[in-house]
Amino acid sequence: MSEAIVITPVKDSLHTTKRTIKAIMEAGGNFSYYVFNDFSQPETKQYLDSAAKELGFTVVHLEDITDTPSPNYKIVLQKAQQLALEAGVPLLIIESDVVVKKDTIQSLLDIMKAEQKPGLVGAITVDENGDYNFPYNFEKTKSDDVIDTSHSLSFCCTLISVPFLEKFDFKELAKDKDWFDVFISRQSKKIGFTNYLAKGVRVLHLPHSSRPWKNLKYKNPVLYYLKKIFLKRDRI
Template identity: 50%
Template sequence: MHQAIVITPVKDSLKTTLQCAEAIQLSDIPVRHIIFNDFSTEETKKGLEEYKNKWNYELIHLENITQKPSPNYDLVLQYGQKVAMETNLPLMVVESDVIVNKDTLSGMLNFYKKNKKIGMIGAVTVDKGGAVNYPYLKFAEEKADILNTKRSLSFCCTMFSNEFLSSYDFHQLRKDKDWYDTSISKKALELGFENYLLKNLPVLHLPHSSRPWKFLKYKNPVLYYLKKFFGGKDKI
């Protein structure tokens, strides 16, 4: 029996996506994993089709659902919420540049079962050396293993509780945005839920593997923000 719904939006980066899928299927709890191909290249599309039976994931090509160009994170979240509500299972997002450990998903689920008023639970991201990395650098100096936070959680590896999903319809997400980490984190708090970051459940994060232009944020921030504002990219 599945214990959670796991969704993964994908924009190319086939290598990390397959590593992500493999790690999820090697988890110590059974989950239903759904990958959403968000207008990737034909090479990526072919690779995802080739490995879906090996790593036991469902594959949805968003080009069959919408004409809107990538990113289509709102559609992914809405579909995931629908399935979670139908099955009465918590919803987890594991992005395509994240590699979970065997006990990551079960650890998040166990924390959920032992605590009340959970809105969202995030697993801290680390680099290959084990150091906290983007997007959780803001928590790097925190010593506690479990952080009850008012700050935004990233969707890198995050769980939404059934109670929160029942309280907020993702169809209300703004259409003029690309990413929803900040707005959904805030909404959970507004509705009286609590959000937690688990530093004792680190996951490997290989940032921006599918959107390499975002590395400009660190290498050439001026150019990054020019692309962001004048190119209509990365709307949070």
């Protein structure tokens, strides 16, 4: 029996998607793996179908479920919550610009078992040099500590506990938002759970590979916010 449901939402970014999937399939731990394809280009879809057969994971094409244009993170979260609750195991989200290590999944599961009333447990993200990077570059001191954090946890590589999944129904997520990690992090604390950041569980993060326009936030912030406001992008 699996100890976790692991999911990866995919929107093109084929190069990083391949790295993400390869790393997950080589990771230790007993888990079931699902890739949710959010209206990617044919090349990405073809790769996912081929890799699913070769490597043994399940691919879900959202075009078979909805005609709502990408991003469809809410649908992904709802389907994933259903899978996790049916199996009675935690849900681990690993995004398609993240590369885990062989012990990442098992380490997060072990931490969730050891800590008090966990809602979410997040692995910290690093760059190619091993330095903390977006979205956890507010952490300035390196350590192997597991800390109770008041900051929101990103869904880059985050484990969500069964008790929290049982208490908060993702069908309640807002219809006019695109991303939900901040809201779900806050909701976890609001209903009495603790969110933990595992600073010793480090995963490589290649930010915004599936949404390259978001790099404008750092290169041309005025244009970024104009696109965000007038094109209604990146609604959190």
